[in-house]
Amino acid sequence: MPQMGVSVAEGTIVEWHKRVGDWAERDEVIVEISTDKVETEVPSPESGRVTEILVEVGTTVDVGTVLARLDTSASPGEPHVEEKLTVDSSQLTETPPVTPVVRRMAAEHNIDLSQVRGTGRRGRVTKKDVLAFMKQWGEREPQPEPVLHIESPYEDEELSTVNRQPSTGQPLSPMRRSIAEHMVRSLQTAAHCTTVVEADVSAVEAARGRLSYLPFVARAAIAALREFPQLNATLENDRLYVHDEVNLGVAVALGDDGLIVPVVKNAHELSHEGLASRIADLAERARSKRLSPDETKGGTFTITNPGRYGALLATPIINQPQVAILDLEAVVKRPVVVGDAIAIRPMTYLCMSWDHRALDGVLAARFLSSVRHHLEGWNG
Amino acid sequence: MAEMTYLQAISDGLREEMRADDSVFCLGEDIGAFGGAFKVTDGFAEEFGADRVWDTPLAENAIIGTAVGAAVEGMRPVCEMQFADFISCGFDQLVNVAAKMHYRQGLAVPMVVRLPSGGGFSGGPFHSQNPEAWFLQAPGLKVVAPSTPEDAKGLIAAAIRDPNPVCFMEHKHLYRRAKGEVPDGRYQTDLGRVRVAREGTDLSVIAYGAMVPVALEATEDVDGASVEVIDLRSLVPLDRDGILESVRKTSKVVVLHEATRSCGVGAEVAALIAEEAFEDLDGPVVRVTAPDVPIPFSPPLERAVLPQVDDVKEACRELVSY
Secondary structure, eight states: OOOOSTTOOEEEEEEESSOTTOEEOTTSEEEEEEOSSOEEEEEOSSOEEEEEEOSOTTOEEETTOOOEEEETTOOTTSOOOOHHHHHHHHHHHSOOOOOHHHHHHHHHHTOOGGGSOOOSGGGOOOHHHHHHHHHHHOOOOOOOOSOOOSSOOOOOOOSOOTTOOOOOOOOOOHHHHHHHHHHHHHHHHSOEEEEEEEEEOHHHHHHOTTSOSHHHHHHHHHHHHHHOGGGSEEEETTEEEEOSSOOEEEOEEOGGGOEEOOEETTGGGOOHHHHHHHHHHHHHHHHTTOOOGGGGSOOSEEEEOOGGGOOOOOOOOOOTTBSEEEEEEEEEEEEEEETTEEEEEEEEEEEEEEETTTOOHHHHHHHHHHHHHHHHTOOO | OEEEEHHHHHHHHHHHHHHHOTTEEEEETTOSTTOOTTSTTTTHHHHHOTTTEEEOOSOHHHHHHHHHHHHHTTOEEEEEOSSGGGGGGGHIIIIIIITTHHHHHOOOOOOEEEEEEOOSSSOOTTSSOOTHHHHHTSBTBEEEOOOSHHHHHHHHHHHHHSSSOEEEEEEGGGTTTOEEEEOSSOOOOOTTOOEEEEOOSSEEEEEOTTHHHHHHHHTSOBTTBOEEEEEOOEEETTOHHHHHHHHHHHOOEEEEEEEESTTSHHHHHHHHHHHHSGGGOSSOOEEEEEOSSOOOSSHHHHHHHSOOHHHHHHHHHHHHTO
C-alpha cells in the first residue's frame, strides 16, 4: 500500500485491474485504492507477471502492506496461470458463513468464532461446535460494557511516599493530553452543579433480557429530553442553542488508553434496541480505532456509564459545549419502602451534572424525575 | 386397551360417538349396506339403521351441502368422500358455504368430512392425492391428519365434537398397516397439539399422516445423530409452540410430507420457523415432499414421486453434516 499523502495511514482496495497470471507493464494501472481522502489508481512499479494478489477487494490495510507480487524475471506472452485454479483455491480456504444460531450464541456468550473448530461441511462452525467449545473453555467474562467515564481515572495515592525515590514520571499520551485539556477547559468554562435522583429499575430489569441497562436509560433520557429540550442544548459564546435532534454522546472506555465519546446521531428516532445496537457498534469501532472523526462530533447530550465497577455516585464533567451529562452508576438491590412495606428492589442513582449558566436546579430535577418516571414505568 | 388397525380405530371412534350422541350421523357413497369402499362403516347400517347411515347419490356437492344444512340445524353429520380426490366436486359447499357460515351468519357448522387420502398403491392421479393444503387457504375449516390408531380414534371424536367444519385426512396407506394399542371407550385428542413421536436433540423431522412412520424408520440411525420426530396431527390449527419448541432445541429441521411441494403444509411450517425461530437455526429448513406433479399410476414412477425412507434419510444426513 503506497503512501498517498502525509496524513494517510491506510487504504482500501477498490478494484484489481490485473489478475494473477496477467502481465503488467511498468506504470500500467494495476490496482485502484481509496483512502479517507481520495480514490486513486496505482501504477505498476515494474514490468512483470502478477504472481500473487495478497489483499482482496474491500479490505483496508496499513500503508506499507504488500498488496501483490510481480515476477519481474518473467517475460510477456508466456502461458498464464490457470484462472480456475486460483478461483478454486480461494473458495476452498474461505470458511462458509455462520448460521443464525451460531452467530447469536457467539454474541450472547462473547465467543470469538475464529477460536472454535468447525466440524460442519467445509469447516463450518455448527451449534454443536459452539456448545463443545463452551463446555471446554467455559463462558468468557463478558467484555466491558461500552462504558466510559468522562473524568480521568482516579489513581490511589501511595501511602508510603516518604521514602520513595523521586520518579522521573512519564509524558502523557496524546489522548491523555487531549482529555486533560478538554476536562480542565470544561471545569473552567461551565458552572457545574450535580443533581441526583434515585430510581427503581425493576421494570427495566424485567424487560432487559440480555441487554444492559444503558440503552434503557438512554431511551428514557431521550424521552425526557423531548419534554425538556432546554437540556438538549449547547452553550457557545454566550449563546444557547436548543437542538431539535438528539445526538447522544456515549462515553466509551478504551482500556488504559483513555476514553472517547462517539455520538449516536438522531438518537431520538431509535428504540432502546436500536440504541443498544448503535452503541455496541460505535463502542466496538471505537476500540478497534475505526471511528471516523465525524462520529465523535455534534453531540447534544452525553451519557456516561461507569457503574459496572460498583461506584454509587459521581459528579461527571460536562462534555463542552453541551449543558448536561447524565451518569449511570451501579444498580444495587436495596430495601426500599413501597407503600407501607419494605421491599427489595434494584435501585440506581441517576447523577446529572449541568451547567448553571444555561439552566437552574428545578429544571434539572424535573428532567431527572422524568427519566426516573420513564424507567420505573418502562413498557418498551 | 385393544390392538387395532388405523381403520378399525376410526370406525371405533365413529361408532362410540354415534352411540353416545343421537345427533351424529353418517352420509356418503356406498357407506350403508356395503359398509364403505374401505369398510370404515362396516356394520353401521345394521347397528344404527338407515336413518343414521345414509347411502347418497354420487354427488359430493349434495353430500356436503346436505351436511351443512343438517349441521346448521343442530345435527353432527360425518360425510365420507370415497376418495379425498373427489372433494373437488364438493368444493363450493365446503370452502364457501361451510367454512364461512360462522363468519357470515354466526352459525356453527359442526360437521366432519372424512377424506381417505394418499398414494402408494398404484391408484393413479385421481385416487392418490393429498389435498390437505387446499383447505389451509379456506379460513373457517379445521384440518387434522392422524398417523396412529390411538390418534385416529381420538381425533375423529374431537372432530365430531368440534363446532367447526373439520376435514379429517385419513391416509389409506395406514388403514391396515398402522396398528397399535387404542384406549377403550370415548376419549378425544385435542386439536392443535403436536405429538413428539420420538425425542431427539440434533435434528427435528416434522411430518404428519403416513410420513410419520416413514420419518421414524428413516431416522433410526442417521450417522449417530439424535433425531426428534414431530407428528403435527393437526394442520389447522397448527401447534406453533410445539413446532418452535422442537426447533429451538435441535436448530435443524426437515419438514416432510407426501403432498406436493409448492404452497404445501411444509411451506407454511418452514415460513413459521423462518419468522419465529431464525436465530435458532443452524442450517436451512429442508423440505422433503412429492414434486409438483400428478401421482403416476406406474409403481416404479409412483415410488420415485412419493418420498421414500431413503430420501428422508439422505436429507437428514445432509443436514446433520451441514
